Structures are given as structure tokens and as C-alpha cells.
Amino acid sequence: MQNQSFVTEFLLLGLSQNPKVQKLVFVIFLFIYFATVGGNMMIVVTILCSPTLLGSPMYFFLAFLSFLDSCTSSVITPKITVDSLHERRTISFEGCITQVFAVHFFTGVEVIILTSMAYDRYVAICKPLHYSSIMNRRICRILVVVAWTGGFLHSLIQIIFILQLPFCGPNAIDHFLCDLFPLMKIACTDTHMFVILVFANSGSFCIIIFFLLLVSYGVILFSLRAHSSDGRRKAFSTCGSHITVVVLFFVPCIIIYARPSSAFFSEKNVFLFATILTPLLNPIIYTFRNKEMKNAIRKLWKRLILVNSIS
Numbered sequence: 001m002q003n004q005s006f007v008t009e010f011l012l013l014g015l016s017q018n019p020k021v022q023k024l025v026f027v028i029f030l031f032i033y034f035a036t037v038g039g040n041m042m043i044v045v046t047i048l049c050s051p052t053l054l055g056s057p058m059y060f061f062l063a064f065l066s067f068l069d070s071c072t073s074s075v076i077t078p079k080i081t082v083d084s085l086h087e088r089r090t091i092s093f094e095g096c097i098t099q100v101f102a103v104h105f106f107t108g109v110e111v112i113i114l115t116s117m118a119y120d121r122y123v124a125i126c127k128p129l130h131y132s133s134i135m136n137r138r139i140c141r142i143l144v145v146v147a148w149t150g151g152f153l154h155s156l157i158q159i160i161f162i163l164q165l166p167f168c169g170p171n172a173i174d175h176f177l178c179d180l181f182p183l184m185k186i187a188c189t190d191t192h193m194f195v196i197l198v199f200a201n202s203g204s205f206c207i208i209i210f211f212l213l214l215v216s217y218g219v220i221l222f223s224l225r226a227h228s229s230d231g232r233r234k235a236f237s238t239c240g241s242h243i244t245v246v247v248l249f250f251v252p253c254i255i256i257y258a259r260p261s262s263a264f265f266s267e268k269n270v271f272l273f274a275t276i277l278t279p280l281l282n283p284i285i286y287t288f289r290n291k292e293m294k295n296a297i298r299k300l301w302k303r304l305i306l307v308n309s310i311s
Contacts, residue, residue: 007167010096012089014080014176015268019087026084032280033077039283040066040073042297049303050296057135058124058238059293061117062286064144065245068110069279075102076275080176093167096178100162101155103179103275104202107253109151111209114246116143118216121242125235126223157201161194175268177275181256182267203258210250217243237289244285248278 015025043066046053053059079099083089091099123134158180165187175182180198184191220239224232252274256267287293 006169007093007171009090009092009171010178011172012083012091012176012178013172013174014083014089015272022084026081029077029081029084029276032276033073033081036073036077036276036280036283037070040070040279043283043286043293044070046293046296046300049300053292053296057120057140058117060140061113061120061143064147065110065113065117066283066286068106068113069282072103072106072110072275073279075099075106076177080276083176091178096183097159097162099178100180100183101159103177104155104158105151107151107275108154109147110249111205112143112147112150114242114249115209115213116147117242118213118246121235121239122216122220125220125239154201154205161197161201165189165191165194175271177271179271198257203254206250206253207258210246210254213246213250217246241285241289245278245282248281249274252278 014022016022044063047059047063048054050059054063076099079091120135124131127134161180162183165183166189167183167186168188170186173182173186180194180202184194184198187194217239220235224235252270255270256274287297
């Protein structure tokens with residue numbers, strides 16, 4: 001039987017109670033949000049407007065990853081930015097549930113997309129003669145459907161966890177968003193079993209996938225010995241970007257969810273990095289050393305300037 005909650009809204013303590021700091025938070029996070037969405041959507045538009053890039057599974061997944069980063073940032077950053085202007089920061093019980101679902105949904109999808117990108121690079125480098133037959137459009141579409149389905153099931157399990165928790169008194173969450181551990185801290189019940197379930201559903205999942213991805217990239221880098229120097233350089237550049245993004249995504253995930261609920265002192269800082277700064281850094285990582293992306297962006301800008309000059 002589902003536990004009944006007497007709490008209709010939660011009070012978010014946010015990043016700081018200092019009014020001056022809150023004004024600074026508003027300016028910084030507003031800039032970060034526009035930069036994040038602008039940078040990621042620039043990648044999406046560039047790939048969609050470049051038939052050569054869109055036809056490549058690697059860039060197809062990159063466009064999807066950038067879209068997910070924009071969605072994750074849109075779930076979290078606007079709320080923090082608006083809350084920084086108010087002394088009392090609240091979120092309804094339904095809004096809290098929705099936020100947990102959305103964050104875990106988009107990040108769950110991203111886990112599978114990052115895995116798909118690693119598999120794509122493995123096939124491209126280790127099985128180049130079979131690449132076009134293995135990574136065809138049908139496989140790419142199937143992987144996207146699997147990603148959406150996996151993200152939905154993962155976030156649904158999180159919601160089932162929360163709905164079993166009774167909230168009968170305290171409603172102040174020492175965080176800037178709703179998530180599992182902050183909610184468990186104010187629940188009116190013993191949450192040790194829930195901590196184990198969170199580790200099983202999120203923490204262990206992050207550890208296993210992260211380990212498999214590192215092994216796969218290790219195999220890829222080891223196989224590069226047989227390639228030419230130009231091929232190695234290009235593959236190192238691509239794989240280096242992927243590995244960087246994987247580390248930035250999975251390490252905070254492991255730190256947050258693969259530990260006892262009472263054994264962490266700076267969860268907000270790690271969450272800040274994982275959900276706000278990482279989506280901001282991803283467009284920079286993927287375009288900084290990628291000549292194809294930089295050339296496609298230049299062509300797109302030239303095309304836009306030409307259209308504007310004609311009109």
C-alpha cells in the first residue's frame with residue numbers, strides 16, 4: 001500500500017541564503033543556461049543542416065546527445081535562476097516528482113547514447129570493413145528507441161521509490177533541486193533499504209557502464225597500433241573527446257549514487273558540476289579539436305550571412 005504524504009510543497013534551501021550571492025547566482029546561471037542551450041543547439045542545427053555529418057552515425061548520436069544536454073539543462077537551470085531572485089524558494093510535491101522524473105529520464109537516455117557512441121567508435125576503428133553494414137540507419141534508430149525506453153524505465157523506478165516515502169513534517173530540502181537522497185533525508189521513515197535500492201538502480205548501473213566503456217575505449221586505443229599515423233591522430237582526437245565526456249558524466253554519477261547517504265558532504269557541488277557545467281562543456285569538447293564540426297559550423301555561418309545579406 002502506498003504511503004500517504006502530508007507535505008504539499010518543499011522548501012529548497014538552494015546554493016546560498018546570502019542576497020548578494022543570490023544576485024550573482026542569477027547572473028552566472030542565466031549566462032550558463034543561454035550558453036549551454038545555444039552551444040548544444042548550434043551542434044544540433046549544424047549536423048541537421050549538413051547532410052554529410054547527418055549521414056554519419058557518430059554525428060547522428062552527437063546531435064542527439066547535444067539535444068539531451070539542452071533538455072537536462074532546461075529542467076534544472078531555469079528553476080535555480082528564478083529561485084535566486086526569491087527569498088523563499090518552494091516547489092510543489094507534484095513539481096518535485098516531475099523534476100526527479102525528468103532529470104533521471106534525460107540522464108538515463110544519455111547513458112545509453114554514450115554507450116552507443118562508444119560502440120560506434122569500436123566498430124569504426126576495430127571493424128572498419130563492416131562498419132557501414134553494422135552501423136546502418138536501422139541500428140541507429142533501434143539504439144535511439146532503446147535509449148528512450150531505458151531512460152523512461154529508469155526514471156519510472158525512481159518515482160516509485162519516492163512515492164513509497166512518507167513526508168509528514170519537515171519539508172526543507174538542503175539542495176537546489178529535488179533528488180533521491182535529499183528527499184530521503186526528510187522522509188518520516190527508515191531509509192536504509194531505499195539507499196540500497198538507489199545503489200542497485202543508479203550507483204551500480206553507473207559503475208558497470210563506466211567500467212565497460214573504459215574497457216571498450218582501451219580496446220580501441222590498443223587496436224590503433226595497426227593504423228597509420230594520420231589514422232591514429234584522427235582516432236585519438238575523436239576518442240579523446242568521447243572519453244572526456246564519459247568521465248565528466250559518469251564520475252559525478254558514481255560519487256552521488258554509489259555511496260551511503262550519510263557519507264557525503266558536498267553533494268550540491270557535484271550535482272552542480274554534473275547537471276549544469278557538464279552540458280556547458282560538452283559542445284566545447286566536441287568542437288574544439290574536431291575539424292569536420294568546425295568546418296560545418298563555418299559553412300553554416302557563411303550560409304546564414306549570405307541569406308541575411310540577400311534579404
